[in-house]
Amino acid sequence: MRPARHHRGEQRRPKPGGAFDVTDQQVLDALTANTLSAIRLARAAQPILVEQQWGRVSLIASGSARQPMDNLVLSNTARPALWGWAKTASKELSTSGVTVNLVCPGVHATGRAVELGAQNRPYIGDPADFGRIVTFLCSQYTAFMTGTAVVVDGGRIEGL
Numbered sequence: 001m002r003p004a005r006h007h008r009g010e011q012r013r014p015k016p017g018g019a020f021d022v023t024d025q026q027v028l029d030a031l032t033a034n035t036l037s038a039i040r041l042a043r044a045a046q047p048i049l050v051e052q053q054w055g056r057v058s059l060i061a062s063g064s065a066r067q068p069m070d071n072l073v074l075s076n077t078a079r080p081a082l083w084g085w086a087k088t089a090s091k092e093l094s095t096s097g098v099t100v101n102l103v104c105p106g107v108h109a110t111g112r113a114v115e116l117g118a119q120n121r122p123y124i125g126d127p128a129d130f131g132r133i134v135t136f137l138c139s140q141y142t143a144f145m146t147g148t149a150v151v152v153d154g155g156r157i158e159g160l
Contacts, residue, residue: 106153
């Protein structure tokens with residue numbers, strides 16, 4: 001499987017499309033860019049974290065890990081796959097002092113989001129707020145918080 005290539009400034013988000021509108025290669029590219037890349041990074045860090053008996057792995061996904069989004073089948077496929085892996089990894093590492101969690105942002109007022117006109121959307125967050133959540137998940141206070149998916153989207157996801 002050939003990894004997806006990205007150039008500076010190019011979106012890494014999966015392209016829009018319905019379930020029957022995407023090709024096998026688009027599915028593989030989405031999984032490589034949005035699932036496998038995070039898994040590879042966590043897998044590389046795991047021996048060091050376990051050896052020191054402390055560590056935090058916070059994987060960034062999307063709200064589509066919790067609630068499928070219209071016309072975004074590639075994201076709806078890749079993001080829950082990452083959560084499934086994270087849940088499995090968290091259980092395997094549960095006695096090691098290492099936690100593994102997923103963070104699912106909604107739209108935040110990043111330069112790219114503003115460039116795309118997102119500042120006019122009803123649900124838009126401050127990137128610094130998102131950063132504070134990730135910082136908390138990486139802190140000493142979350143030793144017993146593992147295998148979760150924390151949604152930071154201003155209440156956009158409607159599911160429980």
